[in-house]
Amino acid sequence: MLFNQLELIEPLLKAVSEEGYTKPTPIQQQAIPVVLQKRDLLACAQTGTGKTAAFSIPLLQLMHQQIEKHPQKSKNIRALILTPTRELAIQIGENISAYGKYLNTRHTVIFGGVNQFHQVSAIRKGVDILVATPGRLLDLIQQRIISLNQIEWLVLDEADRMLDMGFVKDVKRIIALLPAQRQTLFFSATMPVEIQDLSDSLLKNPMRVEITPPATTVELIEQSVYHVEKADKQDLVFDLMKDKNIKSALVFTRTKHGADRLAKWLTKNGIRTEAIHGNKSQNFRQAALASFKSGRTRILVATDLAARGIDIDELTHVINFELPNIPETYVHRIGRTGRAGASGKAISFCSSDERVFLKDIQKLIKKTIPAINDHRFKSMPSIVAEPKMPATTQMHKSNRTSKRHQHNSGKRREIVLMKK
């Protein structure tokens, strides 16, 4: 199927083609006609499937048609796109600018963590489409700078993330302020019960579109796991980066502190690395992201929240420095590479205390992630995972493993010392 079979208007087709899109992705093929028919939509699709264009393009078309019908400029916001993070908000804004560049629709993006001045002046000039994160939106509503009583379209993006990040209450408060008569487009990568309930309360007779559940959207991504103890993980990243095929790697750490520590260490060792997380200012995060996208920075270390929605077309590798304890998070993380049909690589580090997470992940994705055994930090999980065994027995057992392995496992290193 081609974009021109989707009954899109010429200015949109032209913009989409200039973006280099040749064919609509499956979510776009299914969602665009539904939105254009003005029906509510419940879409189960994760980032990387082209979901932003799936709602932005038809929304721009409907908005454009409305503006043509009522050309007098209205100061009322008519479409609201709610999204959990500022990065995601900015990216949606950039996509709308790109797709809508031959249209007269006006949009702006608001998010917290920065001064509201420019956001407020943009809103005062008048916007048709507002992209917002929940906190800043509620703030500006309370200040009476924004009114939602003329909203005709609501897009709820990454609803499951809203839940994870504790925004559902805010979202419900916002929704209570919207006119009942509206078209609602609901996007979520996963459908836990609370999200199902939320969608039931928001949507009227929706068309349900499901793009391969998250567990199977990762098929194009080449996955591997390195069994390595905590203390050796930094060195292992360093070793891996000797491979020039790793052009850009997004490295996930569990904590902000861990992200900073790793970035500092890699930079000190000659690999230009930046870290982004919630404690960094918005300006810093944008600059770090720009530097990474341009290729100046080879590694970007991020926490899950900071990385949410980061849209980097050419990302070749995702490295899980620590495995997430929620298996779905693994799928979200590795979905940063292999976007819109491209292949990518996902490398995970698994220390003995993370083996249980690996098990859960493999259960979710219904496959065993191949282990790479040929590296100098290889830990022997079967031995390390027996913490209650007396040291003497462990010593005996590790004697059977190669000297190199003994030396490189954090735990066994202690044992070797004891033996001496």
Ligand code: AMP
């Ligand atoms: P999303 O799922 O919205 O985060 O989009 C993932 C990536 O796919 C973005 O970089 C988009 O620019 C890109 N993209 C979206 N639609 C298409 C398409 N039809 N063809 C090629 N790339 C696309």
